Amino acid sequence: MTPKTEVQEKASLLVRLKINILARYALIILAAFFAFGLILGLSGINPLKAYADIFAYTFGSWFGFSEVIVKMIPLLFTATAVALPSRVGLINVGAEGQLYMGAWLATWAALTFTQLPASILIPLMLLLGMVGGGLWALIPAVLRANGIVNETITSLILNYVAPTVVAFFIYGPWRSPLNAMYPQTVDFVAAARLPNFFGTRVHLGLVFGLIVLVLYWFLMNKTRWGLEMRSIGGNPQAARRNGLPITLYLVLIMCLGGGLAGMAGMVEIAGIHGRLRPGFSPGFGFMGFLISWLSGGNPLGILIMSFVFGVISSGGDILQITQGLPFAVVNILLAVTLFIVLARPVLFKGKKA
Amino acid sequence: MTLIAILGAISSMIFSGTSLLYSTLGEVLTERVGIVNLGLEGVLLVSASLGFCVTVKTGNPYWGILAAMLGGALMNLLFGFLVITRRANQLASGLALMFFGFGISALIGKPYVGAMIAGTPRYLVPGFANIPLLDTPQFRFDILIYLAIPVAILVWWLLYRTRWGLTIRAVGENASTAFAAGRNPALLQYQALFVSGLLAGLGAAHLSIAWTMTWAENMTAGRGFIAIALVIFSKWHPLRAIVGALLFGGAVAFQLLLQASGVQISPFLLDTTPYILTLVVLVGWGGTRKHAAPASLGRVYQGQE
Numbered sequence: 001m002t003p004k005t006e007v008q009e010k011a012s013l014l015v016r017l018k019i020n021i022l023a024r025y026a027l028i029i030l031a032a033f034f035a036f037g038l039i040l041g042l043s044g045i046n047p048l049k050a051y052a053d054i055f056a057y058t059f060g061s062w063f064g065f066s067e068v069i070v071k072m073i074p075l076l077f078t079a080t081a082v083a084l085p086s087r088v089g090l091i092n093v094g095a096e097g098q099l100y101m102g103a104w105l106a107t108w109a110a111l112t113f114t115q116l117p118a119s120i121l122i123p124l125m126l127l128l129g130m131v132g133g134g135l136w137a138l139i140p141a142v143l144r145a146n147g148i149v150n151e152t153i154t155s156l157i158l159n160y161v162a163p164t165v166v167a168f169f170i171y172g173p174w175r176s177p178l179n180a181m182y183p184q185t186v187d188f189v190a191a192a193r194l195p196n197f198f199g200t201r202v203h204l205g206l207v208f209g210l211i212v213l214v215l216y217w218f219l220m221n222k223t224r225w226g227l228e229m230r231s232i233g234g235n236p237q238a239a240r241r242n243g244l245p246i247t248l249y250l251v252l253i254m255c256l257g258g259g260l261a262g263m264a265g266m267v268e269i270a271g272i273h274g275r276l277r278p279g280f281s282p283g284f285g286f287m288g289f290l291i292s293w294l295s296g297g298n299p300l301g302i303l304i305m306s307f308v309f310g311v312i313s314s315g316g317d318i319l320q321i322t323q324g325l326p327f328a329v330v331n332i333l334l335a336v337t338l339f340i341v342l343a344r345p346v347l348f349k350g351k352k353a
Numbered sequence: 354m355t356l357i358a359i360l361g362a363i364s365s366m367i368f369s370g371t372s373l374l375y376s377t378l379g380e381v382l383t384e385r386v387g388i389v390n391l392g393l394e395g396v397l398l399v400s401a402s403l404g405f406c407v408t409v410k411t412g413n414p415y416w417g418i419l420a421a422m423l424g425g426a427l428m429n430l431l432f433g434f435l436v437i438t439r440r441a442n443q444l445a446s447g448l449a450l451m452f453f454g455f456g457i458s459a460l461i462g463k464p465y466v467g468a469m470i471a472g473t474p475r476y477l478v479p480g481f482a483n484i485p486l487l488d489t490p491q492f493r494f495d496i497l498i499y500l501a502i503p504v505a506i507l508v509w510w511l512l513y514r515t516r517w518g519l520t521i522r523a524v525g526e527n528a529s530t531a532f533a534a535g536r537n538p539a540l541l542q543y544q545a546l547f548v549s550g551l552l553a554g555l556g557a558a559h560l561s562i563a564w565t566m567t568w569a570e571n572m573t574a575g576r577g578f579i580a581i582a583l584v585i586f587s588k589w590h591p592l593r594a595i596v597g598a599l600l601f602g603g604a605v606a607f608q609l610l611l612q613a614s615g616v617q618i619s620p621f622l623l624d625t626t627p628y629i630l631t632l633v634v635l636v637g638w639g640g641t642r643k644h645a646a647p648a649s650l651g652r653v654y655q656g657q658e
């Protein structure tokens with residue numbers, strides 16, 4: 001037997017480490033499913049039947065699987081919207097509100113510039129979605145950067161304001177006269193819709209989301225800014241002594257995070273709904289927070305966990321139909337997953353989200 | 354604007370302020386022992402749904418109130434297991450608790466959406482009998498309202514006039530010093546969380562059993578977060594929490610008053626009043642009151658090994 005070279009040894013160590021991490025993720029998810037099954041069982045529902053339903057729906061057919069991807073698209077954005085500010089030590093719990101404000105401003109563009117071709121209108125809506133979410137995040141960002149209030153509580157409270165602002169426009173000036181039953185805006189023109197793939201509801205937003213993830217990875221790992229951000233998140237005192245513009249970074253990164261959440265709102269209404277509806281998000285912003293935490297802000301982790309959450313979220317839909325459970329019940333599964341991660345910090349040592 | 358409308362507004366101020374006061378008192382207690390519980394919203398939801406469902410099942414609102422209190426305490430103990438025993442990050446654990454509360458309360462409350470309960474008996478304010486304008490159903494309050502201010506005083510007495518309260522505050526300032534003085538920080542934190550859960554349960558019980566007499570998914574609508582902001586406003590002091598709760602109850606009452614007086618404002622924009630007011634309060638007092646916060650608030654006590 002020839003002795004292994006140093007490089008080979010390192011490589012095999014790395015592989016083992018990766019497998020270890022995957023095994024841990026799998027273990028955590030299994031444990032969470034077990035605990036959730038226990039809760040379902042206690043409330044008189046057969047958990048095996050429930051899981052069989054979820055599995056059959058999400059992996060049993062191409063359509064079900066495509067719906068998982070559909071659910072995953074906004075999560076890619078909202079998770080990055082939380083992960084990016086977390087790198088400079090900011091806790092953005094306001095992605096839900098930022099998502100609504102992004103959708104709101106994008107809708108304004110879709111309803112106003114109906115004559116524009118898609119090649120101009122879609123980028124414009126995307127930009128305005130970012131602006132809407134970014135401006136919404138500017139409030140907690142400025143308050144935090146000036147040392148007035150912690151951003152956690154302000155961004156949380158703004159989540160309760162944004163949907164109301166959106167509802168005001170839907171019930172008021174933007175209400176479609178065509179549909180008296182359901183309050184919503186008129187249908188967007190075709191140029192304001194994102195194209196779908198393969199006859200499913202999977203839309204161009206998926207490509208945008210993946211690009212955002214790659215850009216996020218590139219920014220954090222390959223640029224000076226990423227290095228500076230990590231140093232601010234790691235040790236703000238040292239970063240300040242080194243002359244980094246901390247205030248600027250905090251405000252800018254929080255707004256960029258808000259902008260990403262706003263993009264999630266834009267792709268959701270332009271890709272799926274084709275109009276603005278009240279309460280169109282079943283908590284994508286909150287789920288993004290959990291994904292960011294569970295993945296430790298790692299881009300690959302965000303991709304994997306977004307997929308898992310897509311499955312869980314589709315599962316929530318199916319439980320609603322087959323078992324008559326409220327959709328909010330999926331929150332239990334999400335929370336239990338987080339509980340397990342939080343209760344066993346040994347597994348995730350050295351990672352910060 | 355008529356006198357009757359104003360009196361009605363005062364009445365609704367008291368009704369909506371009560372649940373806030375109880376939850377704020379609970380959060381004051383946990384923050385005094387050095388723990389931020391962002392999951393208060395979830396705790397309130399679980400207590401409200403549990404209390405309501407027990408009231409429907411037993412027909413007795415007092416069993417419901419008791420169930421709500423125990424439910425709140427249990428939720429807080431779960432939180433305590435994460436942040437005290439497992440030394441997990443408090444903010445993330447709090448948010449996980451919030452999600453847990455969203456889900457569990459929806460599951461508990463599902464069969465009871467639209468159920469009717471009689472609520473708790475209401476008594477006219479003593480001395481108001483036979484006085485015109487004041488002798489109205491609006492000034493008939495339930496027992497939880499009458500108890501709210503005495504409970505605030507009780508919490509103040511516990512914190513500032515008992516040995517237990519002194520050690521609680523000591524742990525919140527510096528857990529290692531409290532440990533060196535022979536106290537058990539973990540045990541004290543569990544105790545404070547337990548009592549705080551009971552208080553949050555009272556607030557939630559007032560909301561679902563005594564006031565609205567109904568259960569709806571997500572019915573607390575951010576009251577947990579408003580309470581957390583009120584803790585800052587009241588400088589972590591139980592008696593100042595009374596002022597804060599009345600102020601926010603007043604915001605809700607003001608909203609109703611505007612609607613009643615026929616002012617042309619969208620109800621959607623009016624709905625945002627309490628949240629905007631919360632932000633204003635945080636901006637106005639958040640920065641200047643930091644020095645009043647317990648010194649090791651939010652810090653995980655790593656223990657002595």
